[in-house]
Amino acid sequence: MADIGTLHYLVVAAALFVLGVIGVLTRRNVVIVLMSIELILNAVNLNLVAFSRMWGNLHGQVFSIFIVVDAAAEAAVGLGILIAFFRNKETINVDEIDLLKW
């Protein structure tokens, strides 16, 4: 095909984003939901870096580094919450974590 332009990268990022959204909305396993969130964040990063290349400055890349930092923090806390919950109720299915309602 033709030269690989910005639009090609945006389409790939959109595909990854939608795959991540499907994972968050449809899976029952909490760990896989968290991994789908990581997919979403990666799609956003790809978008940012593609635009940074298009405009020729580095703001996009710097922002994507911050997003990677943020994703690490969120994964750590999310998995900590999962472990705490797993101790109470021996399940990792999202729809069984409903202790607040009787």
Add this chain to the structure above:
Amino acid sequence: MLDSLKSFLDGSVSGTPGQLNNQVWALIYVLIIFAGVSVAVIAMNWLERKALAHFQVRLGPMRVGPHGLLQPIADAVKLLIKEDIIPAESDKFVFWIAPLIGLLAAFTVYTVVPFGPSQAVSDMNIGILFMLGVSSLAVLGIVMAGWASNSHYPLIGALRSSAQMVSYEVAMGLAVISAILMTSLHGTGLYGVSSLGDGTGTLSMIGIVQAQQEQHVWFLFKFFPLGLIAFVIFAIAMVAETNRAPFDLPEAESELTAGFHTEYSGLRWSLFMLAEYAAMIAVSSIAVTLWLGGWLRPFPNLLSGATWDFIFALFPGLTFLALGAIALLGTVRMPKHPYFKIQTIGLAAFGVVLAGIGVLLLAVPIAAKVSNQSILSRSTEALMNVYWFVAKVAVFMYLYIWYRATWPRYRFDQLMKVGWKVMLPISLGALILTAIVGVLLG
């Protein structure tokens, strides 16, 4: 393709195959590195068993070849013909792929290791960052190996090993940063920080060695105790990264029945061992490049000039001649029983081969000095670069074996305590002090 081969050899262009976009030479370099690392791993295997034995006042393997020289080959053949046992309830795909990931991570580091001013497979601008990233992928292989074995010893071993590797990666990264900081200085000498120059450092491995050459000092000695502290932190962290003694609790036989590779047998286990030795050589190469001046011969600026270059260029040949002489001495001292006839002949042949290589390596610089052909002088230079680099890495390999023979194993909580509470603050402190000294003196 033929002219891309020739243009690289005749020295009209200089640069790594990555810079010159020369895929053929990149492939040739990769094959040479692969072969070299395999030979080095075999030699390491032999050296480890013999050196450990001599440390423990015994002889080590003596039967298989003369002085056990063919022992690694016998080991390799044994491992290849062993039965491939896969645990019943294990995850077959993950079980298969785990050693491959460890091997991949160990060998990909060699892409950036420089053997000369333009002899690296690809001198990336983020060379050191690439190396840190790829060596952190090795943890994944270990975690998967422990998980896929479906048995509690490997699982605990894998968890401990990966926790250890991740902890020491932090200290390793900080030590590396303090070496990178020193590349941005331009003054010469032990404490030289020149205010000229744009203060740009570099992350590329070849650039780091060239910075050491330009500053006339190995980064080991720069800012005197600080370079040494960073080097010592890296040297300890690299031993922990490769799961070697004294940090080898996760794979020690007396503790965890071989940890994460308990359930692996035959060829798969040998892949793990290959990955471990290759990772050892890789991180030693990184340490040599960052602190010990890479391919530079001793005193390249202090003792410069054609005569000193010539004297130092004789070292490779003399080393091999010395090794050949030791082998021939061993031949003379062999017992004079007819049982040992084949071994004596074998050792004599080995000694003659080593001495022959030594003579060949001596002939190159002498011929380069006598006749003035550029290909000979360039090959002398390449020979010297590769020799000094390999010699420094060989010193590290011997140190690894020495550590294993001498020190007792760390208990796991002691190991984690040392990693987080001792190494991390010291490396952070060294980094901050290096930066402060660099700014104050400049």
Add this chain to the structure above:
Amino acid sequence: MTPVATPFFFYMLSGLAIIGGLLVITRRNAVHSALALILTLLAVAGLYLMLYAPFVAGVQIIVYAGGIMVLFLFVIMLVSLERTVKERQFNRIWPVGLLASCALLALLLGVYAKGKTLFEGRPAPPLTESSNTQQIGLMLYGNYMFAFEVASLLLLVAILGAVIMAKKRI
């Protein structure tokens, strides 16, 4: 350094990334999903390299593939039970989720198709890759200094949070 075989590498890397993404959301075994996610992360790092962002690619490999995925694998090994592999994997309302995501995809692709002209005609300016790290460093410690400090605080809070959440008794 002139790029070589760009369309081949782009299609290969993005194909790997999308296949990895598909495997992440469809595998029954969480460890397989994690491996597929590692594949996606490495493919995306390759895409960053093609976009002349070597530093971000390095950070992606070190932090994401080498750090976060190890964390995920640890937790999967700690909480994985035998019975989770045999249970129902998808929600009861999965058609709704799928429909909503397809609508989202259609919306995104529609926006891109309509605004296609905005992306063309903009010649990609030549970026010197030799000083990418230096320039990112200058920006991080220059324009984005405050965000940098806040990010370090965020990491501190995350460490504290993770330790407290995972402790047995506070």
